[in-house]
Amino acid sequence: MIKNSPELMHAFAIINFHELTPSALCEVMKHKFHHAIEHTADQVVSYFTLELQDDTTVPAVADIQHLLFARLHAEIIQTIRKEDTILYPVIKSQEPQSPPIKCIQHGTYTTIRNSFQKITLLLQKIRQVSGNYQIQTNWSSAYKLCINDLYITEQLVMQWIYVAQNILYPSVTKPGTIVIDQNDFNNATSID
Secondary structure, three states: OOOOOHHHOOOOOOOOHHHOOHHHHHHHHHHHHHHHHHHHHHHHHHHHHHHHHHOOOOOOOHHHHHHHHHHHHHHHHHHHHHHHHHHHHHHHHOOOOOOOOOOOOHHHHHHHHHHHHHHHHHHHHHHHHOHHHOOOOOOOHHHHHHHHHHHHHHHHHHHHHHHHHHHHHHHHOOOOOOOOOHHHHHOOOOOO
16 A cells, blocks of 8 residues: 555545655645646536526626636636646656755746735635625525535635645745746856
């Protein structure tokens, strides 16, 4: 049996993220957050795309929710792809016995942090427009499920952002680590 294997973890298992290596944490992030966020967000998109126009019980803000969520969904998918294709492979390639090395440019981390800020602002706007996700009795069952999925998406995203910003990224950018940008090479003077 593989210790800390993400395949062995249940969706609602309690995980002490601090005990995981950065490489294992990347796997857990993909399985526990990325996949769940994508699945739930796809359900919201499905409602907005297929059912919203025919649902006569929705409030007037449903179109605004749809627009905000479309922007949120695009930002989330883009950020997940950056993590899965750029950050996580580099983090996983580090030797577990060696101290963490800064091997991703600082600009990449800044881009991810900026994306997290955009995502958080969009989540706040959706919550505000949605009346803090308070369900109304006159809404259709499909719209109630959509609002519930919006709430679940928000919760998953906030957990993902928290773990990424407070556990994963600090573990691979230890204090005292020198961050080297491409600009540092361009401005360097030769010792010759």
